[in-house]
Amino acid sequence: xxxxQIIKDDIYNILSDSLSREDILIENPKDRKMADYAVPxxxxxKILRKSPNDIGLMIKENLNNxxxxxxxxxxxxxxxxxxxxxxxxxxxxxxxxxxxxxGSNNMGNNxxxxxxxxxxxxxxxxxxxxLRSTVIGNAIKNISEKCGYEVxxxxxxxxxxxxxxxxxxxxxxWGNEDVVRNNPIDELKKLYxxxxxxxxxxPELEDEGRAYFKKLEDGDEESLKIWEWFKAESLKEFAxxxxxxxxxxxxxxxGEAFYNDKMEPVIRELDEKNLLELSDGAYxxxxxxxxxxxxxxxxxxxxxxxxxDLAAAFxxxxxxxxxxxxxxxxxxxxLHFTQLxxxxxxxGYEWSKDIKHISFGMILQDGKKMSTRQGKNVKLxxxxxxxxxxxxxxxxxxxPELENSNEVARQIGVGAVIFNDLKNYRTSDIEFNLKxxxxxxxxxxxxIQYTNARINSLLNHKQNVNxxxxxxxxxxxxxxxxxxxxxxxxxxxxAKEKYDPSELSKYIIDLAQDFNKFYGNxxxxxxxxxxxxxxxxxxxxxxxxxxxxxxILGIEAPKQM
RNA sequence: GUCCUGAUAGCUCAGCUGGAUAGAGCAAUGCCCUUCUAAGGCAUCGGUCGGGAGUUCGAAUCUCUUUCAGGACGCCA
Numbered sequence: 275x276x277x278x279q280i281i282k283d284d285i286y287n288i289l290s291d292s293l294s295r296e297d298i299l300i301e302n303p304k305d306r307k308m309a310d311y312a313v314p315x316x317x318x319x320k321i322l323r324k325s326p327n328d329i330g331l332m333i334k335e336n337l338n339n340x341x342x343x344x345x346x347x348x349x350x351x352x353x354x355x356x357x358x359x360x361x362x363x364x365x366x367x368x369x370x371x372x373x374x375x376x377g378s379n380n381m382g383n384n385x386x387x388x389x390x391x392x393x394x395x396x397x398x399x400x401x402x403x404x405l406r407s408t409v410i411g412n413a414i415k416n417i418s419e420k421c422g423y424e425v426x427x428x429x430x431x432x433x434x435x436x437x438x439x440x441x442x443x444x445x446x447x448w449g450n451e452d453v454v455r456n457n458p459i460d461e462l463k464k465l466y467x468x469x470x471x472x473x474x475x476x477p478e479l480e481d482e483g484r485a486y487f488k489k490l491e492d493g494d495e496e497s498l499k500i501w502e503w504f505k506a507e508s509l510k511e512f513a514x515x516x517x518x519x520x521x522x523x524x525x526x527x528x529g530e531a532f533y534n535d536k537m538e539p540v541i542r543e544l545d546e547k548n549l550l551e552l553s554d555g556a557y558x559x560x561x562x563x564x565x566x567x568x569x570x571x572x573x574x575x576x577x578x579x580x581x582x583d584l585a586a587a588f589x590x591x592x593x594x595x596x597x598x599x600x601x602x603x604x605x606x607x608x609l610h611f612t613q614l615x616x617x618x619x620x621x622g623y624e625w626s627k628d629i630k631h632i633s634f635g636m637i638l639q640d641g642k643k644m645s646t647r648q649g650k651n652v653k654l655x656x657x658x659x660x661x662x663x664x665x666x667x668x669x670x671x672x673x674p675e676l677e678n679s680n681e682v683a684r685q686i687g688v689g690a691v692i693f694n695d696l697k698n699y700r701t702s703d704i705e706f707n708l709k710x711x712x713x714x715x716x717x718x719x720x721x722i723q724y725t726n727a728r729i730n731s732l733l734n735h736k737q738n739v740n741x742x743x744x745x746x747x748x749x750x751x752x753x754x755x756x757x758x759x760x761x762x763x764x765x766x767x768x769a770k771e772k773y774d775p776s777e778l779s780k781y782i783i784d785l786a787q788d789f790n791k792f793y794g795n796x797x798x799x800x801x802x803x804x805x806x807x808x809x810x811x812x813x814x815x816x817x818x819x820x821x822x823x824x825x826i827l828g829i830e831a832p833k834q835m
Numbered sequence: 836g837u838c839c840u841g842a843u844a845g846c847u848c849a850g851c852u853g854g855a856u857a858g859a860g861c862a863a864u865g866c867c868c869u870u871c872u873a874a875g876g877c878a879u880c881g882g883u884c885g886g887g888a889g890u891u892c893g894a895a896u897c898u899c900u901u902u903c904a905g906g907a908c909g910c911c912a
Contacts, residue, residue: 299852299854301851304854304856304857305856314854314855317854326892348855349855395912432912435912436910436912437911437912483911530912554909555910556909558909564838565838565908568909571910572909576910579912605906606906607912608840609907609908610912636906638905643905672873672874686874697848698848699848701840702840702848703840703905703906713860714874715860715874716859717848717859717861718874727872728872730872731871732872780849780859783860784859787859790875790876791876795876795877799871800871
């Protein structure tokens with residue numbers, strides 16, 4: 275049952291002579307007291323040459339469907355209230371039948387999406403910056419799967435490139451094996467920061483860094499050994515952070531280094547297609563006039579970011595035959611991905627259009643970009659630990675006898691951090707603010723978790739008797755809440771189309787708010803068994819959608835808290 | 836300098852393809868736990884939607900212009 279579609283069809287049947295289906299708009303009114311659905315008649319007024327009110331009245335008189343409870347015409351709007359009992363009964367039955375499958379669709383059946391996300395840089399701390407890619411990517415993966423897509427998740431580790439040349443140089447110059455072994459990531463970060471500090475005074479160091487990367491690419495044994503060591507330490511440390519986050523399953527961890535032996539054929543093909551051009555000793559591909567060319571090979575012969583990404587794109591197309599390839603990478607890399615697509619397009623691959631840069635806003639500090647080079651990046655692990663500690667304090671104070679409180683504290687603390695990152699529009703920059711992240715009240719992850727835990731405790735009173743819908747009285751709170759559930763499938767589709775988890779987060783917050791209004795203004799359990807059961811069934815189906823929404827967002831749902 | 840984003844309440848942000856009195860959360864103030872989890876609910880306070888012009892029945896939303904902030908801009912990723 276698609277109410278909007280039904281309304282559209284009904285109106286179309288009344289007016290069909292003079293207009294097309296697309297001319298009929300169905301809106302969700304801002305003020306729910308106005309209507310369940312509103313049809314503005316202003317644009318129809320031009321086509322039909324009648325006043326909006328007359329059109330509304332004309333539709334109203336011919337509208338005849340038991341699904342509508344009442345129809346009014348006000349200020350040029352046709353306001354429709356649907357038959358609440360019918361819709362509620364429909365939603366309850368649907369959710370009881372489909373359970374967590376509710377909201378799924380099959381738009382992606384037999385289609386594969388390859389997703390490149392998280393992708394932290396080896397030998398650097400896992401910072402809050404990479405949290406965004408991880409969390410947004412994970413949510414989009416779940417949303418896509420909900421839409422029937424096969425998703426291949428790739429953690430494209432930043433484990434290759436000039437930065438390792440710099441790091442190896444810094445380690446050999448200033449590093450100490452024992453010190454690094456004791457506390458690898460922090461020490462490597464110090465070395466990395468020191469390198470850039472020194473390089474500011476002595477720019478020749480940049481050349482040293484490049485030279486070491488070139489050595490690495492040429493297979494220099496000592497450099498490779500150091501690199502492998504750094505990589506292993508990093509992965510060890512990252513695993514801890516991923517486990518805390520609860521996002522730790524990727525189909526592939528093939529990072530940039532994986533494509534080391536897969537770039538030559540790409541370069542050859544570019545050459546064969548006469549796209550390669552020598553410029554200042556480097557190989558470039560010219561794109562459009564108003565865009566800098568893509569640098570394929572440095573003048574010393576070493577490869578670059580885009581070279582590896584080209585090789586990766588071919589590898590993925592060949593191995594996964596993707597419908598879409600999503601790159602969940604920050605805003606600041608827009609130019610890189612525009613260039614990547616253009617190069618593929620110039621090579622004649624029409625699937626370049628399926629490559630999509632899912633960009634997101636940066637995490638700012640004092641209004642500016644956080645920079646690892648300056649040592650400013652905040653470690654995600656520390657933030658998570660702090661959030662979990664705070665959750666523990668809440669638990670000690672409010673539910674001291676809670677079992678497995680450590681695990682619940684982890685779920686809550688992490689839920690707060692994840693939700694904080696997902697609640698805003700994907701492309702907006704976020705100011706890093708520990709105070710906001712550590713807020714457990716209001717529009718937060720813990721608010722949603724708390725709402726669901728509350729429902730869970732109510733459900734102990736359920737008796738599983740059949741509901742007599744004829745005896746049901748539906749008030750404003752009940753109707754708003756159930757009607758909200760009705761729009762969940764649309765929200766999933768919108769989140770997929772926009773590649774934006776915030777569509778879902780906003781919905782889930784709304785739903786939790788509607789539930790808490792319902793809960794706060796209504797006594798759920800009373801002497802009337804039929805009414806009590808009805809309210810409990812509503813609680814039950816709300817919980818199904820809340821939990822499914824949280825699962826998609828990557829937030830765990832403790833049963834008690 | 837060129838290009839791209841953005842600017843909505845004291846703060847953080849919503850506002851779907853232009854549509855009915857611009858909405859939440861936080862902060863502030865006042866209520867509500869002898870009744871289902873107060874991480875909650877209710878109420879009050881708070882806005883010339885950065886400025887200016889235009890498009891039209893109608894603009895926070897579209898166009899132009901201007902100011903401010905951030906980002907990107909060949910050998911980093």
